[in-house]
Amino acid sequence: xxxxxxxxxIDQGTTSTRCLLFxxxxxxxxxxxxxxxxxxxxxxxxxxDAAEIWRNVTRIVPAxxxxxxxxxxxxxxLGIANQRETTVIxxxxxxxxxxxxxxxxxxxxxxxxxxxxxxxxxxxxxxxxGLPPATYFAGPRLRWLLDHVPGAxxxxxxxxxxxxTMESWxxxxxxxxxxxxxxxxxxxxxxxxxxxxIRTLEWSDxxxxxxxxxxxxxxxxxxxxxxxxxxxxxxxxxxxxxxxGDQQAAxxxxxxxxxxxxxxxxxxxxFLLMNTGHRLAESTHGLIPTVGYLFxxxxxxxxxxxxxxxxxxVQWFRDSLGMIGTAAQIETLASTxxxxxxxxxxxxxxxxxxxxxxxxxxGVMVGLTSFINRGHLARAVLEATGWxxxxxxxxxxxxxxxxxxxxxxxxxxxxNHLLMQFVAxxxxxxVERPLGSEAVSLGAAYAAGLAxxxxxxxxxxxxxxxxxxxxxxxxxxxxxxxEHDNWGRAVNRSYGWVQKPxxx
Amino acid sequence: MPGPIQSIERAAAVxxxxxxxxxxxxxxxxxxxxxxxxPTAHGIIRTLRDVGFVDQDVDSARYLLGAGLQELGRGGxxxxxxxxxxxxxxxxxxxxxxxxxxxxxxxxxxxRLVHHVFRPDGTPQRIRTxxxxxxxxxxxxxxxxxxxxxxxxxxxxxxxxxxxxxxxxTVAALDAHLATARHRGWxxxxxxxxxxxxxxxxxxxxxxxxxxxxxxxxxxxxxLFGLGGELxxxxxxxxLGASREISAVLASTP
Numbered sequence: 032x033x034x035x036x037x038x039x040x041i042d043q044g045t046t047s048t049r050c051l052l053f054x055x056x057x058x059x060x061x062x063x064x065x066x067x068x069x070x071x072x073x074x075x076x077x078x079x080d081a082a083e084i085w086r087n088v089t090r091i092v093p094a095x096x097x098x099x100x101x102x103x104x105x106x107x108x109l110g111i112a113n114q115r116e117t118t119v120i121x122x123x124x125x126x127x128x129x130x131x132x133x134x135x136x137x138x139x140x141x142x143x144x145x146x147x148x149x150x151x152x153x154x155x156x157x158x159x160x161g162l163p164p165a166t167y168f169a170g171p172r173l174r175w176l177l178d179h180v181p182g183a184x185x186x187x188x189x190x191x192x193x194x195x196t197m198e199s200w201x202x203x204x205x206x207x208x209x210x211x212x213x214x215x216x217x218x219x220x221x222x223x224x225x226x227x228x229i230r231t232l233e234w235s236d237x238x239x240x241x242x243x244x245x246x247x248x249x250x251x252x253x254x255x256x257x258x259x260x261x262x263x264x265x266x267x268x269x270x271x272x273x274x275x276g277d278q279q280a281a282x283x284x285x286x287x288x289x290x291x292x293x294x295x296x297x298x299x300x301x302f303l304l305m306n307t308g309h310r311l312a313e314s315t316h317g318l319i320p321t322v323g324y325l326f327x328x329x330x331x332x333x334x335x336x337x338x339x340x341x342x343x344x345v346q347w348f349r350d351s352l353g354m355i356g357t358a359a360q361i362e363t364l365a366s367t368x369x370x371x372x373x374x375x376x377x378x379x380x381x382x383x384x385x386x387x388x389x390x391x392x393x394g395v396m397v398g399l400t401s402f403i404n405r406g407h408l409a410r411a412v413l414e415a416t417g418w419x420x421x422x423x424x425x426x427x428x429x430x431x432x433x434x435x436x437x438x439x440x441x442x443x444x445x446x447n448h449l450l451m452q453f454v455a456x457x458x459x460x461x462v463e464r465p466l467g468s469e470a471v472s473l474g475a476a477y478a479a480g481l482a483x484x485x486x487x488x489x490x491x492x493x494x495x496x497x498x499x500x501x502x503x504x505x506x507x508x509x510x511x512x513x514e515h516d517n518w519g520r521a522v523n524r525s526y527g528w529v530q531k532p533x534x535x
Numbered sequence: 536m537p538g539p540i541q542s543i544e545r546a547a548a549v550x551x552x553x554x555x556x557x558x559x560x561x562x563x564x565x566x567x568x569x570x571x572x573x574p575t576a577h578g579i580i581r582t583l584r585d586v587g588f589v590d591q592d593v594d595s596a597r598y599l600l601g602a603g604l605q606e607l608g609r610g611g612x613x614x615x616x617x618x619x620x621x622x623x624x625x626x627x628x629x630x631x632x633x634x635x636x637x638x639x640x641x642x643x644x645x646x647r648l649v650h651h652v653f654r655p656d657g658t659p660q661r662i663r664t665x666x667x668x669x670x671x672x673x674x675x676x677x678x679x680x681x682x683x684x685x686x687x688x689x690x691x692x693x694x695x696x697x698x699x700x701x702x703x704x705t706v707a708a709l710d711a712h713l714a715t716a717r718h719r720g721w722x723x724x725x726x727x728x729x730x731x732x733x734x735x736x737x738x739x740x741x742x743x744x745x746x747x748x749x750x751x752x753x754x755x756x757x758x759l760f761g762l763g764g765e766l767x768x769x770x771x772x773x774x775l776g777a778s779r780e781i782s783a784v785l786a787s788t789p
Contacts, residue, residue: 056630058627058630058631059623059627356605356613357613357616357619358619359613359615359616359618359619360613360615360616361615362615363613363614363615446615446618446619446622447615448618448650448662448664448665466626466629466630466652466655467623467626467627467630468622468626497630497655497656497657498653498655498657499626499629499652499653499655500651500652500653500662501653501660501661501662502662503661
C-alpha cells in the first residue's frame with residue numbers, strides 16, 4: 032500500500048459531506064464524513080450553511096488521508112460530486128455567503144415558477160434548457176435570492192456577488208477563494224439551473240432574461256473531466272480535476288457508458304438516469320433530458336426520472352411515526368406480513384415528481400381497513416418506492432423506444448433485499464447491485480482520474496464494475512397487473528390537494 | 536452465599552432515578568438525590584455510560600437512560616440492522632478475496648443467511664438471502680455453535696445428518712471441530728454440506744462481546760484451503776479483518 036497513488040472524491044450530499052479515496056481498481060480505501068445542519072425556517076423551506084459545508088471539507092479530507100495512512104502527495108487528483116440544484120450566492124472579496132444556501136428540497140419558488148407559466152414562457156424555457164419550469168431547479172432559487180436578499184442584485188450587477196451550485200462553491204474555495212479562486216461550474220450542474228442552453232452548453236441570454244439574472248455573477252461552464260485548478264487549501268498542489276452532479280456521477284460510477292444503460296440511485300429520493308448517447312432525447316412522458324457527462328468533445332446526454340421520496344419516506348416512518356427504530360428494521364416489519372393487505376401509500380409530500388409532475392398533489396394512504404397493521408404499512412412504504420420506479424421506467428421505455436432490460440442500482444436502500452426483490456418483480460427485469468455501493472463518489476473519482484490520465488479511458492473503468500447481487504423477477508404477471516392498477520388508482524387520489532401556491 | 540453487592544445496588548438506583556423523569560440529570564443532582572459522594576456517583580455513571588446503559592447529552596453533559604437498555608429487551612440484533620452495518624465490509628471482503636461472502640444468524644436449529652455478496656467474477660449466481668442451512672455442516676453454522684453457545688442448541692440435540700462424506704456425524708467429531716474453531720478464532724467447512732464447496736467463517740460481536748452472527752467466505756475447497764487442509768493465510772487475515780471491522784461498527788452502535 033505504501034507509495035500507492037490514489038484518487039480522492041468529495042461527495043457533498045444533502046445531509047453530509049464525505050471524502051473517499053479510491054485505488055486504480057476502483058476499490059475504496061478510506062472514508063471520512065461529517066454531517067451538516069439542516070435549517071427548516073418555515074414549511075417548504077430547507078437551507079444549508081455553505082460556510083459550514085466548506086469547513087467540513089477542510090476536516091474530512093485530512094481525516095480520510097490519515098485513515099488510509101497517506102500524504103497529499105499520494106493523490107493524483109480530486110473530484111467532486113454534489114447535491115444538485117442547491118443554490119448559494121457569496122461575496123467574491125470576502126468569501127462570505129449572502130444568505131444560507133437554498134436546497135433542492137425547498138419549494139419557496141413556487142410563486143416565481145407559477146408566474147413564469149402564467150407569462151406563457153414555459154415552452155420557450157423547455158425548448159432551450161430541456162427542463163419544464165419547476166421549483167426543483169436552481170435558476171428560480173437564484174432569482175428568489177436576488178429579489179429577497181438585501182444587496183444581492185446590486186452586488187451581482189457590480190460584479191461583487193457570485194452564484195454557484197455546491198461544486199462551484201467548493202472549487203472556488205479549494206483553488207484560492209478570495210485570492211484568485213476559480214469560479215467554474217460543470218455542464219451537468221449547469222444543466223440543472225434552467226439557465227443553460229442544453230445544446231450549446233452555454234448560458235442562454237434568453238433564459239437569463241426570463242429569470243432576470245445578471246450574467247456577471249455566473250460561473251464559467253466547463254467539461255466534467257479537466258483540471259479546473261490546483262488546490263491552495265486542504266490539499267496544496269493537488270489538481271481539482273473533476274466535477275459532476277451526484278446523479279450524473281453515479282451514472283459514471285455505475286459505468287453506464289453505452290446508450291441504453293440505466294442506473295437508479297436510491298437515497299433520500301431516487302434518480303434513474305438512462306444514457307442516450309450523443310442524442311438529446313426529448314421527453315413526452317414527463318422525464319428530464321439532461322447532460323450525462325462531457326469527457327472530451329461531445330456531450331453524452333441522459334434522460335432522467337426524479338422521485339422525490341424514497342428513503343425519506345422510510346425516515347418519516349421511523350422518526351415521525353416511530354414505527355421502527357432504524358431504517359433497516361422496515362424490512363423486518365414488512366416481513367411480518369405476506370403482502371400489503373390492500374393498503375397503498377403515495378408519498379407526494381412535496382408534490383409528485385417524474386413522470387407525473389403534480390406540484391399540487393399531497394401524500395395519501397388508501398385502502399385502510401381494520402385488517403391493516405404496522406406490517407402492512409411497512410410494505411406499503413417500500414412498495415411506493417417500487418411503483419414509483421416502475422412509472423419512471425415505463426416513461427423511459429416510451430421516450431427512448433429502447434426497453435430497459437436490466438436496472439443497475441446503488442445507494443443506501445440497496446441494503447433492503449425485500450425492496451430490491453419488489454423492484455425486480457414490478458419492473459419484470461433483473462435488478463443488479465455492483466460491489467461497493469458508492470457509485471456517486473466513484474463517479475467523481477473516475478472523472479478526476481480520467482482528467483489526469485490515471486485511467487486511460489472509460490473502457491478501463493467498465494472492467495472495474497463487478498456484480499455483487501442480482502434480484503430476478505418472480506411475480507405472477509396477473510398479480511403485477513392488478514397491483515399496478517391499484518397503485519394508479521391510489522395516485523389519482525393524491526391529485527389536487529393543494530389549492531393555491533404560496534405567493535411569496 | 537455472599538450478601539448483596541453495594542455498587543450494583545447503587546447502579547440500579549441510578550438507572551431507576553434516570554427512568555423516573557423525562558429530563559436529563561446532572562451529576563450533582565444524581566449524587567444529591569441518592570445521597571452518594573460525588574466521586575462515587577461519577578464512577579457509577581461513567582461505567583454505566585461506557586456499557587451503553589446511560590447516554591450523556593453532548594451539549595449539557597447531563598445523563599439520561601441509554602439506548603443499550605432498550606436493546607436488552609429487544610431479543611438481540613435485528614438481522615437487517617446487522618446486514619446494513621456489515622454491507623461495506625462484506626463487499627470489501629468479496630473484493631479482496633475474490634470469493635462469495637455470506638452473513639448468517641441462528642434460526643432455531645439452522646443458520647439463516649441474512650446477506651449474500653456474489654463472487655465478483657461475473658458468473659451467474661442466485662441471491663440466497665433467507666436460505667437456511669444446517670448448523671453442523673457449514674462454516675457459518677459451526678462458527679455460531681462454537682462462539683454463540685447460549686443462542687444455539689447443544690451439539691447432542693442436533694440432527695447430525697450426513698450431507699457428504701466429510702460431514703461431522705458424531706457429537707465427538709463435531710465437538711472437536713468446535714474446539715479447534717474456538718482455539719483459532721474461525722470455523723471451516725471442507726465440503727461438509729456440498730461436496731467440493733467449502734467455507735470459512737468468523738464471529739461478529741456486538742457490545743459486551745456478545746456474538747450476534749457470523750461472516751464467512753464460500754467457494755471451491757481447493758481455492759480456500761492449501762494441500763494440507765489449512766486455510767490460506769491471506770484469506771484468514773482478510774476474514775478476521777472484516778469480522779473485526781464489522782464488530783467495531785456493531786459495538787459502537789447502541
